[in-house]
Amino acid sequence: MQAKTVKVPGPDHPIDIGPQGGRVVVTIGGRIVADTRAALTLREASYPAVQYIPREDVDMAMLERTGHKTYCPYKGDCAYYSIPAAGERGRNAVWTYEAPYEAVAAIAGHLAFYPDRVDAIDVGS
Numbered sequence: 001m002q003a004k005t006v007k008v009p010g011p012d013h014p015i016d017i018g019p020q021g022g023r024v025v026v027t028i029g030g031r032i033v034a035d036t037r038a039a040l041t042l043r044e045a046s047y048p049a050v051q052y053i054p055r056e057d058v059d060m061a062m063l064e065r066t067g068h069k070t071y072c073p074y075k076g077d078c079a080y081y082s083i084p085a086a087g088e089r090g091r092n093a094v095w096t097y098e099a100p101y102e103a104v105a106a107i108a109g110h111l112a113f114y115p116d117r118v119d120a121i122d123v124g125s
Helices: 084-090 102-107
Strands: 006-008 015-019 024-028 031-036 040-044 050-054 064-072 076-082 094-096 110-113 120-123
Touching (some): 015 102, 024 050, 031 050, 076 084
Antiparallel strands (some): 006 015, 015 040, 024 120, 040 050, 050 110, 064 076, 076 094, 094 110
16 A cells, blocks of 8 residues: 655644655664565654654564553654664664554554664665
């Protein structure tokens, strides 16, 4: 299914979600954790763009669910995974909105990675 660009209205906190259009590869310790051509790019207010990768394109065997949770008033409840192979740096390195608000529903079933907790998030064309 081809993702479409979604814009969340709001002059104080705009969110834009659309297909990345190229390949996204996430690596840690010389291993590929995620590899996709179906990532969604989320641009939110003045924050750096984030790549949301479909769960089926992530090596879930490399991740471990944690009890850490946060809440975003724009996206909803957020759950986390650690990457044990990354040691302490990999703790809560991955996040997901499993039941996001309707305005950002496109990111359901996707995972995002903190850039400083993995070796690389390569975004290509």
